[in-house]
Amino acid sequence: MQIIADLQLHSKYSRAVSQKMDLEEIARWSAKKGIQLVATGDWTHPLWFREIKTKLKEISPGIYSLNQDKTDLPTSDNVRFLLSTEISSIYTQGGKVRRVHNLIFSPSIETCEKIIKELQRRGANLMSDGRPIVGISSKDLLAMVLNVDSNVLFICAHVWTPWFSLYGSKSGFDSIEECFGELSKNIYAIETGLSSDPLMNWQIKELENRSILSFSDAHSGPKLGREATVFTCNMKHVTCNITYLDIANAIKQIPNSHLKIGYTIEFFPEEGKYHWSGHRVCNIRYNPQEIKEKGTTCPVCHQPLTIGVENRVMDLSSKSLTNDDLLYTKNETGVSFVYDKDKKRRPFVSLIPLLEILIETNNGSQIKALREYERLTSTFAPEFEILLKKSYEEIEKNAGSEVKKAIEIVRERKVFVDPGYDGVFGKVKIFKDEKSESEEKKSESQPSLF
Ligand SMILES: [Zn+2]
Numbered sequence: 001m002q003i004i005a006d007l008q009l010h011s012k013y014s015r016a017v018s019q020k021m022d023l024e025e026i027a028r029w030s031a032k033k034g035i036q037l038v039a040t041g042d043w044t045h046p047l048w049f050r051e052i053k054t055k056l057k058e059i060s061p062g063i064y065s066l067n068q069d070k071t072d073l074p075t076s077d078n079v080r081f082l083l084s085t086e087i088s089s090i091y092t093q094g095g096k097v098r099r100v101h102n103l104i105f106s107p108s109i110e111t112c113e114k115i116i117k118e119l120q121r122r123g124a125n126l127m128s129d130g131r132p133i134v135g136i137s138s139k140d141l142l143a144m145v146l147n148v149d150s151n152v153l154f155i156c157a158h159v160w161t162p163w164f165s166l167y168g169s170k171s172g173f174d175s176i177e178e179c180f181g182e183l184s185k186n187i188y189a190i191e192t193g194l195s196s197d198p199l200m201n202w203q204i205k206e207l208e209n210r211s212i213l214s215f216s217d218a219h220s221g222p223k224l225g226r227e228a229t230v231f232t233c234n235m236k237h238v239t240c241n242i243t244y245l246d247i248a249n250a251i252k253q254i255p256n257s258h259l260k261i262g263y264t265i266e267f268f269p270e271e272g273k274y275h276w277s278g279h280r281v282c283n284i285r286y287n288p289q290e291i292k293e294k295g296t297t298c299p300v301c302h303q304p305l306t307i308g309v310e311n312r313v314m315d316l317s318s319k320s321l322t323n324d325d326l327l328y329t330k331n332e333t334g335v336s337f338v339y340d341k342d343k344k345r346r347p348f349v350s351l352i353p354l355l356e357i358l359i360e361t362n363n364g365s366q367i368k369a370l371r372e373y374e375r376l377t378s379t380f381a382p383e384f385e386i387l388l389k390k391s392y393e394e395i396e397k398n399a400g401s402e403v404k405k406a407i408e409i410v411r412e413r414k415v416f417v418d419p420g421y422d423g424v425f426g427k428v429k430i431f432k433d434e435k436s437e438s439e440e441k442k443s444e445s446q447p448s449l450f
C-alpha cells in the first residue's frame with residue numbers, strides 16, 4: 001500500500017496565506033486530493049500550536065488526526081497529520097548574508113514545546129509569523145533541535161530557490177558541508193521545491209545518498225499536493241498504524257525500515273517561478289545557453305540577473321545527465337516514471353494538478369473548472385486516484401473524452417512548457433492548438449520530454 005504525503009505547507013498565521021487555512025480546511029482538501037499524511041505546518045506559532053493541541057489527537061506515536069467531536073467532516077477521517085514546520089534563518093557567515101529555510105519534523109507535542117522554549121530563549125519572535133525569521137544559523141538551529149530530541153528530522157527546504165535556500169544563488173551556500181560543517185551527516189534529505197525535479201538533483205554529488213523529497217509548500221487548500229512524496233509499505237492496511245518513526249526511518253533510508261520512499265510527485269520544473277534566469281521588470285529571460293553567451297548582467301538595467309535554478313544546478317553539478325542516463329517506464333495505467341539508468345534513486349512522476357487540467361479543458365473558465373473539480377472529487381475519486389490510478393475508460397466515463405485525452409498527455413509527459421523566471425511562474429499547456437502553436441513559437445516553448 002501507498003501513503004501520499006505532503007509535509008510542507010503554511011497555516012493562516014503565515015504571511016500571504018489564505019485566511020481559510022485552518023486544520024479542518026487542510027484535512028478537507030487533503031481528502032479531496034487523496035493525500036493520506038499532511039503537515040500541520042507552523043507549529044512554532046503560539047496561536048496555531050494551541051489549535052493543534054485542541055483540535056488534533058494522537059492516534060499513533062507522532063501521528064495525529066482531527067478530533068471527531070470538533071468536526072463533522074466524514075471524508076477527512078482518514079487524513080493524518082505530522083508535526084512539521086518551517087523556520088527562516090537569516091545570518092552572516094563567511095562575510096556574506098545567508099537566508100535559508102529549513103523544515104523541522106517533530107516526533108511529539110512535547111518535543112515541539114521544548115524547541116519553542118529554546119527558540120524563545122534565543123529571542124525569537126514566534127508570534128510575528130507562522131514561518132518565523134530567526135537570527136540563528138542553520139547549523140546552530142540543527143544542533144539545537146537535535147539536542148532537544150535526536151529523533152527530530154531537519155530538512156533543507158526548496159533548496160534551489162535563489163533567495164531563501166541552501167543552494168540559493170543569492171544568499172545560500174555551495175554545499176551542505178559549507179552550511180553545516182561537521183553536522184552535515186544529520187542532513188538526510190532535501191526538498192526539491194517547485195522549480196527543480198529529482199533529475200536536476202541527481203546531478204549533485206553530495207545528494208547521492210540523501211533522500212530527495214517533494215512537498216507543496218501550499219498557502220491555500222487547492223495548492224495542496226501540487227508536489228508530494230509517496231511512501232510505500234509491503235503490508236496491507238497500515239495507514240492507521242504508521243508512526244512518526246516509520247516516516248523518519250524511510251527518509252533516513254534505514255535498512256529494513258517498515259516504510260520506504262516509493263517515488264515523488266513533481267511539477268514540471270519549468271512551471272516553477274525560478275527555472276530560468278532573468279529580470280521580471282526588465283522583461284529579460286535567459287536560458288542556460290543564453291547565460292553562457294550573454295553573461296549574467298541585465299542588458300536593460302545593468303544589474304545582476306536573478307540566476308535561475310537550472311543554471312545554478314549546472315554550476316554546482318558534478319555531472320550532467322543526458323537522456324542516455326535515464327530510464328522511462330510506464331505502469332499499468334500508462335503513467336510515466338522517470339528513473340536513473342541504474343535505478344539507484346527513487347523515481348518520479350510529473351503531473352499537472354487536476355484543477356489546471358480542467359481550466360484548460362474548460363477554455364480558461366476557473367468557475368466551471370472548480371465546479372467540475374468538486375463534482376469529480378466528490379462523486380468519482382480523489383484527485384491523485386484520477387491522475388495516477390484510474391483507467392482511461394473510467395476517466396472517459398466520468399469526466400468525458402477531453403479530460404481523458406488531457407490526462408493521457410500528462411501521463412505520457414507530452415505537455416508543452418514555457419519556463420518561469422525571476423518570480424514569474426512558467427506556463428504549461430496540454431493541448432497544442434493552432435493559436436497556442438504560434439504563441440509557443442513566439443515564447444520559445446519546448447516540449448518537456450527529455
Ligand atoms: Zn520556505
Ligand SMILES: [Zn+2]
Nearest residue numbers: 279282298301
Ligand atoms: Zn534588469
